[in-house]
Amino acid sequence: MSDIILETRNLTKHYGGVHALQDATFTLRKGEHVAIMGDNGAGKSTFVRQITGVEQPTRGEIHFGGKQVHFAGPLDAREAGIEAVFQTLALADDLDVSDNLFLGREKTKFDWLGPFRFLDYKAMRADTIAALEKTAVKIPNIRNTIQNMSGGQRQCVAIARTATFHSKLTIMDEPTAALGVQETAQVENIIRTLKEQGEPLILISHNMRQVMDLVDRIVVFRRGRICANLRKEDTDGQDVVAYITGAKTQPEYEVAEAV
């Protein structure tokens, strides 16, 4: 049992009368890469927002690293070791690469100065270079501001951020949606690097080829519920599409829909 990194039990989120997420029960094991698929509004992003602490679930439990957790905010989740790369890149354009990597978690000196404590630029830049090398991210100059970078480079910085803090779980919400072919390949390579290093990952993606290429398992969401949990070897693209569109539902996820 100890190799389960993340487990959610009956995770539910209601926005007023809208049931965005219903009884999501999900497990992720050490070193496992899992894709979450589903149509727009199927509850994928809502699910991610609960486990990254951006929102608090209406009902249900989250267990992380064997313990039940309650994240009051994204910083809590991050401190616990869950790093998310969001659809809208959480990067500050006018800051450079290492500033962004360490935003909100700066390495500091003279901590007794409180909010006016000094930044330890040297240590942060050294760690930035280490993180970029670990993820095989190629950035020409870490002192360039994000603003002058391509979409792929930005995405790489966002991903490198997850590697900087020895995170226990990385979550990527459509990391390649806005990228070109080459840039997508670059991001996919980083994901493979994470796999080789045994870092667990949850990948949200609409790209069937990418999912089939990269992950071990696919979990399909539909109308706020999980409707399938498929090992990659046991399925194919058409099968997954059938689950996404509602043509099929795995027996264990059948619910009495008529109320």
Add this chain to the structure above:
Amino acid sequence: MAETTQGTGGLKYDSSKRSWPNEFNIFIALVIIVAIFEVLGQVLPYMNGQSFLFDTNDRFNSIFNEARLQIIILQVAIIGIISLGVTQVIISGGIDLSSGPLVAATAMIVMSFAQTELVNGNPNPKAVFGSWAFDLPVIIPIIVGLAFGAFIGAINGMFIAFTRIPPFIATLGMFLICRGIAQWWTRGQPVSFPTESYAGLGAGMMPVVWFVMLAILCHVLLRYTVYGKHTYAIGSNEDAARMSGINVRRHKVMVYMIASMLAAFAAIILSSKNLTAQSGMGLFYELYAIAMAVIGGVSLTGGRGSIIGTVLGAMVFGVIQSGFTYIKLDAYFQIMAMGAIIIGAVVLDKWRQQRASARP
């Protein structure tokens, strides 16, 4: 001290290389503006070949016309102190329109605690309080002034952070409130005759000394501390800052408090220099302070700018003002020309930004 590491794919992470600093452009602009006035001095028929900045008559036995340099620096020092705070507010993505009236209100209040009992052997004719408020140690008016500034800044910041009304509106309201306070405090009467120690705070070139010291302090805050980094981050991408776990609300309150305290300090120096406080003080100061920052390359959309830029912007501002007087431009035209320059600076900033974002 270039640490260069060979990155994957043959690319280098060069941590010593930096792009062309924008401040350098402003410095070049400053030199060009000085040169323009210098040339105008030679060309305009009524100028009799006077020099703008150089000591042509050898009155002072030096290269520069020190009197004019002193006037320029002294003129911008007090508004410059305000501009240091406004710079931080604008970098954080906000704006502070209340600083001019805040100068007036603070000066009125502070001066009331800095009065001397006897003026040439007679009782102080402008006394605001009773005898307990006469001849207090200089630290008391300073503390009162900074506390008032912090209070006004906290209100500004809290309204902006918690009600999410635009900073423009919140500080515009505070603009009127502060002007009201300044007029109500003595029903429009000026407050005068400070103690000798209080008068010493802004005497002679002291405003310049304060400006330089505070500029260094603010530069260090913005460039080398967590406070500064978060100020840039919030102005650059507020959502990203929030998602990174920065307490954006608390930080905004802090930025507005620091800005208002700097404006309050400017009020102390100004009233000390003038030996009096009037409710009409600080007219247009908020706009001039913003103009100095914008001329200095502080972007009105937030996230970009620096204290070095603002100090250079203040110098440009002072040189232009002094230059207009030097070429004997009508005072009314001077105000109009300043307005045109502010618009020009913002257009230039916009253009710079578009060019920056057009890069791949």
